[in-house]
Amino acid sequence: MAVVASAPGKVLMTGGYLILERPNAGIVLSTNARFYAIVKPLYEDIKPDGWAWIHFQSWADMKLTSPQMARETMYKLSLKNLVLHCVNSGDSRNPFVEYALQYAIAAAHVRFDKDKMDKLQKLLLLGLDITIFGCNEFYSYRNQIESRGLPLTPETLASLPPFASITLNAEELSETNCKPEVAKTGLGSSAAMTTAVAAALLHYLGVVSLPSMVREHIHGDEDPMELDIVHAIAQTAHCIAQGKVGSGFDVSSAVYGSQRYVRFSPEVISSAQVAGKGLSVQEAIDDVLKSNWDHERIKFSLPPLLTLLLGEPGAGGSSTPSMVGAVKRWQKSDPQNSQATWTKLSEENSALEMHLNTLSQLALRNYDVYRTVINRCSLITSAKWADEAIEPNHIEVVRALLGARDAMLGIRSNMRNMGLAAGIPIEPESQTRLLDTTMKMEGVLLAGVPGAGGFDAVFAVTLGDSSQNVIRKWSSLNILALLVREDPHGVYLENNDPRLTGVTTGVASLDIS
Known part of the structure; x- marks a missing residue:
C-alpha cells in the first residue's frame, strides 16, 4: 500500500541572519505550496533468494523517481550496515533523499524489537519505490511565461498543469555543462522535500503515525513525540546533505507548520557528522534521537483577515x-x-x-x-x-x-x-x-x-x-x-496521489478570483 506525505514550503518573515544564533528568534510562516513523497513496495513478492540471504550481506532495491526533472535513480541498500550504493551513478543523485532514506531506516532499526525487525527486513526486501514532486510554486516559470508572451499574473500561473515539468532553456546548457540550474522561488524546496520523504518513509516503515488531512482539515491527532522523530531525522538528513548545520527553521516549519522559532544547538547532530568514520549509521541515529533537541518553537500564524x-x-x-x-x-x-x-x-x-x-x-x-x-x-x-x-x-x-x-x-x-x-x-x-x-x-x-x-x-x-x-x-x-498563501499546517499524510485526483491541498486549489 502506498503512503503519500506532504510538507510545506516556508517564508521567513522576521529573523533573517539573527536566527543563525541562539537565542535569537524568527517568525517563519509555512505555506500552501507543498512537496510530496510517495513510498510503496517496488516488488509484489520477495525475490526467491532474497530472504535466504538476509543474515548475510543482503541488498534491497530502491528506486527514486522525480517526474518533474525526468530523472530516475536506482540504488542498492545494504541491509547489514545501511550503506546506499547508486546503481546508475551520475548527475541524477539526490543527497537529501539519500540521507533521509538511510536515516529513516536506521531509526526503525534502533526503535524496533526483534519481532518488528523481522517484519522490517521483509518489507525492505520488497524494495522501496519513492516518487517526489513539488507544487509549481517552488520553481520559477517566469522565463517560460515571458517567452510565450503571456501576462505576468497569478491566472497565468494557475493555468499551468499541476506539478509541471521543469523545462529548461536550451541556451543555458552546453556540451561541457549538462547539469542545468533550476530557478527556484526561495520557498525551501530542499527542506520540504527532505521532510516529506523522511515522514513518508517513517510512516511506511511503522516508526511513526503521521497526522492526516481530510478535506483540508487536519484531524486533531497530532502526536508531538511522533513529529519530533520526523523532525530529528529530516533535520539531520538536511544538514548532512547540505554539508553544513544551518539554523533549521525551514525544516522545522515543514514539520510543525508556522511558528516562532529559535534554532537548535549544532552539537545535537554531531554523531551524524562522523557516521561511517568509526560510528555506524544506526549508532549515529540512535544518538541523534536521544539527543536534547533544544530548539524552541511556539505556534504562530497571521491574524485573521x-x-x-x-x-x-x-x-x-x-x-x-x-x-x-x-x-x-x-x-x-x-x-x-x-x-x-x-x-x-x-x-x-x-x-x-x-x-x-x-x-x-x-x-x-x-x-x-x-x-x-x-x-x-x-x-x-x-x-x-x-x-x-x-x-x-x-x-x-x-x-x-x-x-x-x-x-x-x-x-x-x-x-x-x-x-x-x-x-x-x-x-x-x-x-x-x-x-x-x-x-x-x-x-x-x-x-x-x-x-x-x-x-x-x-x-x-x-x-x-x-x-x-x-x-x-x-x-x-x-x-x-505567486499563488502562495500562508497555511499554518506542517507535514501530514495525504489521502491520495494528488496527480491522480487532480486535487491538491496546496496552490492548485487556491481561489484567485
Whole structure:
C-alpha cells in the first residue's frame, strides 16, 4: 500500500541572519505550496533468494523517481550496515533523499524489537519505490511565461498543469555543462522535500503515525513525540546533505507548520557528522534521537483577515550562503557596531511579533469589532487608519496595525544598514523602491524581503480584500505575484496521489478570483 506525505514550503518573515544564533528568534510562516513523497513496495513478492540471504550481506532495491526533472535513480541498500550504493551513478543523485532514506531506516532499526525487525527486513526486501514532486510554486516559470508572451499574473500561473515539468532553456546548457540550474522561488524546496520523504518513509516503515488531512482539515491527532522523530531525522538528513548545520527553521516549519522559532544547538547532530568514520549509521541515529533537541518553537500564524503575498521580481536569485558569509565577516571585523545593529533588529523583530499577536488576541476578544476595523482600513492607506478609530474599542486594533507597520519599517532600515556595512544587497535599491510603493498602497500592512533578502522575492501582508489591488499593481511593475498563501499546517499524510485526483491541498486549489 502506498503512503503519500506532504510538507510545506516556508517564508521567513522576521529573523533573517539573527536566527543563525541562539537565542535569537524568527517568525517563519509555512505555506500552501507543498512537496510530496510517495513510498510503496517496488516488488509484489520477495525475490526467491532474497530472504535466504538476509543474515548475510543482503541488498534491497530502491528506486527514486522525480517526474518533474525526468530523472530516475536506482540504488542498492545494504541491509547489514545501511550503506546506499547508486546503481546508475551520475548527475541524477539526490543527497537529501539519500540521507533521509538511510536515516529513516536506521531509526526503525534502533526503535524496533526483534519481532518488528523481522517484519522490517521483509518489507525492505520488497524494495522501496519513492516518487517526489513539488507544487509549481517552488520553481520559477517566469522565463517560460515571458517567452510565450503571456501576462505576468497569478491566472497565468494557475493555468499551468499541476506539478509541471521543469523545462529548461536550451541556451543555458552546453556540451561541457549538462547539469542545468533550476530557478527556484526561495520557498525551501530542499527542506520540504527532505521532510516529506523522511515522514513518508517513517510512516511506511511503522516508526511513526503521521497526522492526516481530510478535506483540508487536519484531524486533531497530532502526536508531538511522533513529529519530533520526523523532525530529528529530516533535520539531520538536511544538514548532512547540505554539508553544513544551518539554523533549521525551514525544516522545522515543514514539520510543525508556522511558528516562532529559535534554532537548535549544532552539537545535537554531531554523531551524524562522523557516521561511517568509526560510528555506524544506526549508532549515529540512535544518538541523534536521544539527543536534547533544544530548539524552541511556539505556534504562530497571521491574524485573521490578513493575507500573505509573494512577488517574484525576475531580477535573478541571490546566494544565501555567500551573503551569510559576508555578514559573519562584518561581525568579526566590527563587533561593536554589528552588535548594536543586531540588538536594534532583534528589538524590532520582537515588536512586530508582539503587535501581530495583539491583533490575534483582539480578534478573539471581539471579532465583529476587529473585522470592522480591518475591512475599513483595507480600503485606505495607512496614513488614514487612525481616522477609522471612531470608537474606543477600535483604537486598540488601529494601534496594533500601526505598531506592526512601524516595526516593519525599523526591520527594513536595520537590514539595509547591515547590508551596507557588510557590502551585500540585503535590500537592494530596486527592492526598496518596490517595497516603498507597496507599503503606500491601500490596505497594505507590511512589505519586506524574506529570509536573507536579496533579489529572490518580496512579501506583503494585506488587510481584508486589498490583495487583488497589490497583485494588479505588481503586474504593472513587472512583478509576478505567486499563488502562495500562508497555511499554518506542517507535514501530514495525504489521502491520495494528488496527480491522480487532480486535487491538491496546496496552490492548485487556491481561489484567485
